[in-house]
Amino acid sequence: METKKDTILILSGGMDSVTLLYDYKERIALAISFDYGSNHNAKEIPFARLHCERLGIEHIVIPLDFMGKYFESSLLQGSEAIPEGHYADENMKSTVVPFRNGIMLSIAVGMAESRELQYVMMANHGGDHTIYPDCRPDFVAAFDAAAHAGTYNGVHLISPYTNITKGQIAARGKELGINYAETWSCYKGGDKHCGKCGTCVERKEALADAGIPDPTEYE
Known part of the structure; x- marks a missing residue:
């Protein structure tokens, strides 16, 4: 029996959403x-497009220019503003883009209702909880309830990786045969991964935890 195509995925082009x-x-x-x-x-989106083309899945890019203009976050202020260190460090809070997932999910839910699809999916994980409020289980539950209540077809939010680690996600990717060289993590967005920002550190740890030789080219 063929599985029904019933889901919209928010796809960044990073390790988690590609997995x-x-x-x-x-x-x-x-x-x-x-x-x-x-x-x-600009580094992530081409990888998102690559994987969708490979799998024959429709892919669209929606601009949210207003966030870069009006929101405060080091992630929107140029590579020199990105702090170095582990995600657990206090200074990494500067990389939070206020309510980013809430905004993106709202658009995806509207798209799902427009296309009569039942689910929206995102790739938050357990390691995000410390820093990002809109990745935590209570946010996921609240947004799922709001999406279901606010759509005629009762759209639901699915986030299968909410309570697992990035290392466990990488292990799943290993089982699926994913080449993580075809993903992007670095928040600085240079020609190569910097190897020092929170996402680079987390990427290195996840690949090591999964027993995957790191294919990433670092500065």
């Missing part, structure tokens, strides 16, 4: 990337 794309490829009808003016959007 989710392959993990649930049979049910993803559409993947959406958002260009919100971050340093690394």
Whole structure:
């Protein structure tokens, strides 16, 4: 029996969402990337497009220019503003883009209702909880309830990786045969991964935890 294509995936082009794309490829009808003016959007989005083309999944990019103009975040202020260190460090809070997931999910839910699709999916994980309020289980539950209540077809939010680590996601990617060289993590968005920002440190740890030789080219 063929799996129904009933889901929209928010796809950045990073390790987590690319893994989710392959993990649930049979049910993803559409993947959406958002260009919100971050340093690394230009690096991530081409990888999102590459994987969707490979899998034959429709992919669109929606611009959110206003976030770069009006929101305060080091992620929107150029590579020199990005702090170095581990995600657990206090200074990493500067990389929070206020309510980013809430905004993106709202658009995706509207798209799902417009296309009569039942689910929206995002790739938050357990390691995000410390820094990002809109990645935590209570946010996921609240947004799922709001999406279901606010749409005629009762759209639901699915976030399968909420309570697992990035290392466990990488291990799943290893099972799926994903080449993580075809993903982007670095918040600085240079020609190569910097190797020092929170996302680079987390990427290195996740690949090591999964027993995957790191294919990333670092500065």
